[in-house]
Amino acid sequence: MKLYYAPGACSLASHIILNEINVDFDLERVDLKTHTTEKGQDYYTINPKGYVPALEINPGLILTENVAVLPFLAQHDPKQDLIPPSGLGRAKVLEWLGYLNSELHDAYAVFFAQPMDDETKQRAYVEIDRLLQYVEDYLAEVDTDYLVDDNFGPADAYLFVLTNWSKGIGHDLSKFKEINDLRDVVSQRQSVQIAMRDEGLID
Known part of the structure; x- marks a missing residue:
């Protein structure tokens, strides 16, 4: 999984939950002023809404909105x-x-x-x-x-x-x-x- 985030933004909650569960993940920072990722990609091509968080579950499969992303992550590892x-x-x-x-x-x-x-x-x-x-x-x-x-x-x-x-x-x-x-x-x-x-x- 990959989390698209902006430092201190609401995506930090998803980042925290990712650290709680037993899963490997990557981070990619998003500049919310230019809507560009740290790798130079147009963020609108990832999340047309333009804001974070966006969770890439598999290549091309994106989940957005805290009310969806947070429960999805939280249920990933039932032992937690x-x-x-x-x-x-x-x-x-x-x-x-x-x-x-x-x-x-x-x-x-x-x-x-x-x-x-x-x-x-x-x-x-x-x-x-x-x-x-x-x-x-x-x-x-x-x-x-x-x-x-x-x-x-x-x-x-x-x-x-x-x-x-x-x-x-x-x-x-x-x-x-x-x-x-x-x-x-x-x-x-x-x-x-x-x-x-x-x-x-x-x-």
């Missing part, structure tokens, strides 16, 4: 218990991926679309806080180590990646204790450390 094979547990993982992808991801993404004045930024911060508060309240109520049960999975990786963006946009994440506690646990996983080093995000 990254995602339940069926039933309510699997549905809960998909529920979280849907929320993170359609709500929280979009709330952060407005900061990367175009320059924003201070008033617009403040409104966008409020929206991010509103969406994060839902996660915070949920984590405070449940007696689990991660978002779904006690097993690390794709939703935890995705939440970690999205909230990483807070620092870059000047958003205060410190008020969310439960989220930060989860982030601390996730950040210590070897899969996360390796992915972040490979993408040049940490030394």
Whole structure:
């Protein structure tokens, strides 16, 4: 398999899960400004949507969208218990991926679309806080180590990646204790450390 990624982008979640499973894979960096891969290929010929992640499963067979790529990878190695094979547990993982992808991801993404004045930024911060508060309240109520049960999975990786963006946009994440506690646990996983080093995000 090959993951097309951009450093620190949402494709980092797929990179983390790839490190968790027992599979060989390659990485190819994408410049999202020029839509060119590090090997000089027009990225639109790989993913006509133009964004990451794109997972090449076999030559010419491409899977895109976090809500599809992350569960696909997580189920690759059942011994890892990254995602339940069926039933309510699997549905809960998909529920979280849907929320993170359609709500929280979009709330952060407005900061990367175009320059924003201070008033617009403040409104966008409020929206991010509103969406994060839902996660915070949920984590405070449940007696689990991660978002779904006690097993690390794709939703935890995705939440970690999205909230990483807070620092870059000047958003205060410190008020969310439960989220930060989860982030601390996730950040210590070897899969996360390796992915972040490979993408040049940490030394």
